[in-house]
Amino acid sequence: MSSTTLAREIHISAVGMAQPQANIKQHHQLPISTRHLTTTSGDYDTSNPPEVRKYLRTYGMVPPAVESHEQQMQRCLNILALKSSNIEKWQYLTQLRATNVHLFYRLLAQNVKQITPLIYTPTVGEACQRWSELYTQPEGLYLSYSDRGHLYSILQNWPHNVDITVLTDGSRILGLGDLGVGGMGIPVGKLALYTACAGIRPEGTLPLCLDLGTNNKALREDPLYMGSRREKVSPQEEKEFLDELMAALTERWPGIVIQFEDFKNPFPALERYKDTYTMFNDDVQGTGSVITAGIISAVKLAGIPVRDHKAIFLGAGSAGVGVAKQIVEFFIKEGLTEDEARRKFWFVDSQGLVTNDRGGRLAEHKVYFSRDDNEGRQITSLEELIDYVKPTILMGLSTIGGAFNAEILQRMAQLNDRPIIFPLSNPSSKSECTFEEAVKHTDGRCLFASGSPFPTLEHAGKSLTPGQGNNMYVFPGIGLGAILSKAVSVTQDMIYASAVGLATSLNESETQQGWLYPDIRRIREVSVSVTRHVIRAAQDGGVDRELAIRHLDDAQLDQYIKERMYDPFREGEKIQDEVNQLFATVSGGATAAPIELVSARASCHL
Numbered sequence: 001m002s003s004t005t006l007a008r009e010i011h012i013s014a015v016g017m018a019q020p021q022a023n024i025k026q027h028h029q030l031p032i033s034t035r036h037l038t039t040t041s042g043d044y045d046t047s048n049p050p051e052v053r054k055y056l057r058t059y060g061m062v063p064p065a066v067e068s069h070e071q072q073m074q075r076c077l078n079i080l081a082l083k084s085s086n087i088e089k090w091q092y093l094t095q096l097r098a099t100n101v102h103l104f105y106r107l108l109a110q111n112v113k114q115i116t117p118l119i120y121t122p123t124v125g126e127a128c129q130r131w132s133e134l135y136t137q138p139e140g141l142y143l144s145y146s147d148r149g150h151l152y153s154i155l156q157n158w159p160h161n162v163d164i165t166v167l168t169d170g171s172r173i174l175g176l177g178d179l180g181v182g183g184m185g186i187p188v189g190k191l192a193l194y195t196a197c198a199g200i201r202p203e204g205t206l207p208l209c210l211d212l213g214t215n216n217k218a219l220r221e222d223p224l225y226m227g228s229r230r231e232k233v234s235p236q237e238e239k240e241f242l243d244e245l246m247a248a249l250t251e252r253w254p255g256i257v258i259q260f261e262d263f264k265n266p267f268p269a270l271e272r273y274k275d276t277y278t279m280f281n282d283d284v285q286g287t288g289s290v291i292t293a294g295i296i297s298a299v300k301l302a303g304i305p306v307r308d309h310k311a312i313f314l315g316a317g318s319a320g321v322g323v324a325k326q327i328v329e330f331f332i333k334e335g336l337t338e339d340e341a342r343r344k345f346w347f348v349d350s351q352g353l354v355t356n357d358r359g360g361r362l363a364e365h366k367v368y369f370s371r372d373d374n375e376g377r378q379i380t381s382l383e384e385l386i387d388y389v390k391p392t393i394l395m396g397l398s399t400i401g402g403a404f405n406a407e408i409l410q411r412m413a414q415l416n417d418r419p420i421i422f423p424l425s426n427p428s429s430k431s432e433c434t435f436e437e438a439v440k441h442t443d444g445r446c447l448f449a450s451g452s453p454f455p456t457l458e459h460a461g462k463s464l465t466p467g468q469g470n471n472m473y474v475f476p477g478i479g480l481g482a483i484l485s486k487a488v489s490v491t492q493d494m495i496y497a498s499a500v501g502l503a504t505s506l507n508e509s510e511t512q513q514g515w516l517y518p519d520i521r522r523i524r525e526v527s528v529s530v531t532r533h534v535i536r537a538a539q540d541g542g543v544d545r546e547l548a549i550r551h552l553d554d555a556q557l558d559q560y561i562k563e564r565m566y567d568p569f570r571e572g573e574k575i576q577d578e579v580n581q582l583f584a585t586v587s588g589g590a591t592a593a594p595i596e597l598v599s600a601r602a603s604c605h606l
């Protein structure tokens with residue numbers, strides 16, 4: 001029987017017009033699907049063929065046409081084009097993920113450059129700010145301080161087996177400050193990238209928002225605010241809450257990987273849990289890794305020996321120090337002593353250059369890079385510090401939008417043939433300069449990477465593409481590497497390996513064009529490289545528990561990783577296989593006459 005005949009048979013049976021032919025065995029009933037029918041699972045996907053719709057009992061509940069993935073995605077892109085603001089696009093995409101998860105990921109995978117800014121930085125920043133105003137549906141778990149003592153039982157409400165969670169207390173969302181439970185947008189967005197970039201199955205991801213109060217008074221007084229209207233708990237109370245949570249998460253899902261995100265002070269939890277749980281902090285370690293990878297590429301392109309580089313960091317918060325510590329590791333690997341490497345950094349905070357002698361107590365995390373060679377000089381302006389240090393690298397992690405003004409950029413261009421300019425604050429509104437400004441004031445000579453995306457532009461007849469030094473290049477691979485190697489902890493060597501995995505994933509054309517990061521459209525390939533490097537570091541450090549993959553060579557390991565990655569384009573085939581198997585069972589095995597299969601299909605339309 002040809003496939004068109006088969007299709008017609010199915011159609012006829014479905015509309016109930018024709019009786020099955022004479023030789024059909026009536027007792028062949030297709031067992032009714034026992035799958036739990038959910039909109040999120042893709043059960044209402046318009047690319048499902050009729051027999052799948054019947055099996056799922058969704059037949060008739062979607063328009064009759066069986067669409068190709070291309071048709072579906074084209075409609076989504078058309079709908080996106082109808083929306084005039086990015087936040088409306090974010091709302092549409094949120095709804096799409098809730099109603100057809102596979103289509104959402106197909107769309108994202110196929111249009112990663114275009115869609116990522118709509119579900120992640122910068123748009124997710126606005127979504128977090130307006131969370132209580134725009135809230136429509138549950139997307140993760142909220143745990144409040146008043147829930148302590150019961151965290152394990154609340155985790156049991158989550159119906160899926162979890163491989164990875166991203167959690168935040170909302171206390172420092174991007175560069176936007178304390179947004180309370182509005183911070184939930186971040187775990188949701190980051191985990192969508194875990195799925196899109198590293199193929200972690202969607203139902204294996206858990207967005208987690210810790211409602212530990214907020215110091216944002218305006219939020220507490222907002223009538224629509226959806227979190228607890230109390231001030232932020234004390235550090236001691238937070239510690240006790242987190243201790244209970246970490247134990248509960250690991251008991252509920254042994255092997256879970258836990259990513260901390262956007263905590264105002266990320267260091268205490270990182271120090272306390274990094275050796276005992278499979279956890280990492282993305283802002284300190286993920287950002288550190290991705291910027292180290294960018295610096296590895298930029299240092300090569302700048303044409304100056306590693307030893308001669310000097311870096312000014314505007315912003316001495318957790319992310320900045322995390323970044324610098326990992327670049328120290330790179331400098332050491334390039335032959336500098338730790339002390340020489342450490343002395344290549346000058347940090348500026350709200351009081352100016354961070355020095356030992358400026359008075360007042362230094363926050364603990366700033367001590368390592370605090371200068372002792374300033375000979376009593378207190379420098380409070382960035383311009384003055386640039387003249388004093390003559391840096392090759394200017395990093396921005398200050399959340400002060402526009403802090404790298406024309407004068408500063410021009411001075412960097414006078415001092416360097418290829419100034420390295422990394423305005424890393426997020427979202428775009430907090431970026432220390434735009435790509436356009438950096439290009440204009442350095443005459444197109446800068447080696448540039450920003451945290452949030454900027455468009456490609458023309459300069460002196462050349463098309464210039466900005467690097468996006470965003471941690472999305474590495475955290476998906478760090479997480480997948482930890483999951484697949486069944487790592488008992490995420491070591492610093494695994495984090496450093498992720499930077500190497502990223503830096504070595506540029507292809508020839510990207511290197512030739514002087515790019516610092518690979519094309520984001522190749523992110524799944526890049527994630528395989530990052531994942532492999534992370535797994536190798538776990539194995540070398542003896543923290544892996546998946547012994548069966550130790551003997552694989554690199555090509556075999558890449559293959560192993562790829563085979564375990566969720567592919568939204570193949571999900572429909574999986575249901576089809578399920579249906580085919582059932583047909584084979586009810587019709588007496590694979591050798592059954594095709595007509596019997598039709599019969600089985602004919603009997604399952606209700």
Ligand SMILES: O=C([O-])CC(=O)C(=O)O
Pocket residue numbers: 121173174175262282283425426451470471
């Ligand atoms: O989310 C991002 O785009 C990067 C990040 O972790 C942050 O800025 O906190």
Ligand SMILES: [Mg+2]
Pocket residue numbers: 174261262282283
């Ligand atoms: Mg973050």
